[in-house]
Amino acid sequence: MSNKLNALDLAFLSLEKQSTPVNVASLTIFEIPKNYKGNFPLDLLAKLQSQVAKPPFNQKLSSVHSAALPSWELDTNFDIHHHVRHSALPLPGKLDDLLELTSRLHSQLLDRKRPLWEFHLIEGLEHNQFAMYLKMHHAVIDGMGGIELMENWFSLYADEEIKAPWACMPNHRKSRGFQLPGLLGKTSQLAGKIAANSKMVQGLSKMIIGQGLKAIGLDNNMSPVPFSAPHSMFNVPITGSRCFVVKTLSLTELEALGKQANATINDIILALCSGALRRYLMEKRALPNKSLIASVPVSVRQARDLGNQITYVMANLATDEPDTMTRLAMIGQSTQDAKRELADVSAAAATNFAFLAQGAVAVMNQLNISSIIPPAANIIISNVPGPRKPLYFGQAKLKATYPLSVLVDGQALNITVVSYCDVIGFGLMACSDIIPDVSLIANYIESGIDDIKGGIYLRNLMQEAKS
DSSP: OOSBOOHHHHHHHHHOBTTBOOEEEEEEEEEOOTTOOSOHHHHHHHHHHTSOOOTTTTEEESOSSSSSOOBEEEOTTOOHHHHEEEEEOOTTOOHHHHHHHHHHHHTSOOOTTSOSEEEEEEEEETTTEEEEEEEEETTTBOHHHHHHHHHHHSBSSTTSOOOOGGGOOOOOOOOOOSOOOHHHHHHHHHHHHHHHHHHHHHHHHHHHHHHHHHHTTOOOOOSOOTTOOOOOTTSSOOOSOEEEEEEEEEHHHHHHHHHHHTOOHHHHHHHHHHHHHHHHHHHTTOOOSSOOEEEEEEEOOOSSOSBOOEEEEEEEOOTTOOOHHHHHHHHHHHHHHHHHHHHTSOHHHHHHHHHHHHHHHHHHHHTTOTTTSOOSOSEEEEEEOOOSSOOEETTEEEEEEEEEOOOBTTBOEEEEEEEETTEEEEEEEEETTTOTTHHHHHHHHHHHHHHHHHHHHHHHHHHHHHO
């Protein structure tokens, strides 16, 4: 991992305050091996604590309170016991008890004087299960980096050696290969850097100009412009209270729906979220006349490396449209246009565009003007594809995985989705003081499947009637 933080990493650091910890996490649930003699979670914990931490898990910020830009440096006083912890649920250990615990853990700031992560092994879950909660600062890792970490951490077979996540990150430093000698080599490297920076500046300028043309109506691209979202009950200053709920759906069923509706799996996910948000806001008599806009993270990861390699596209959720299938089509058109905007720009340009957007959000929050200026987006909805084959941690089989993401002032709700095998897990993180009944939204996501099925059925009936 490079010792330098990129611009987006720094933006995530600047967004953080007491009420808005910028933590991302994974909650994984495992089945204890049958006929295991002893306490499997405690035996596992002892094995994990004995493993040596590697970068980035043994690195901390070089400066915390100074004005200098921080970088990553080795923590010479690293203490594994500060980062690796044990918890036990009250019997009988319901899923709701686990979610309540992780909500509380996720609301707590990480200590910037130490490496920015925590690991909690949680026993006492019913059905002979236990859980693991791994929290990292968003400046350290993004969604696809988390999936790569999972693939290195877990294994495809139950008889493989147990590897702690902090001990199994591969060395991502690229081989330098053939290099030209002396001055010629340095000149070649400088020329390469100039060319790369020039391409980045051109791409970034293209993205900014494109947003400007859309804003004044000179581009018919259907993807929304940042900071054009309507104000909603989700876009208010938040407190540090968190509520995390989950919903598990069949990935195969959603893929089949996508084929029948001629839509991508990502569009189906956005449509389910859109329908749920529309229904929830209508019940609260708080649905804006203008459609909600979602900020959708997109991976631009090229090198297998930690740190953030993402950008954001804006998606029209069409929450002002009552018809389910029309709403799905509008979402699909919006996401297609957004992807076309990224097609001809470099990964560096896309990442720096995200930095500018996050930087603007950070400035708004620092000046406490988020209630005056239109939100950058009403909600962040992220879909991260995960492994399609069963995974194991030693002899324990991974049963479910759920993502926990970030809330910032002006965005009281985040929906992050991760697939695993034949299921897809929705993780809804909300500020409980603003949305105390976020479980309703999760339930409405599930019932939205029937809405899409009904829309497909009616469309087919109409087509048959015409023929």
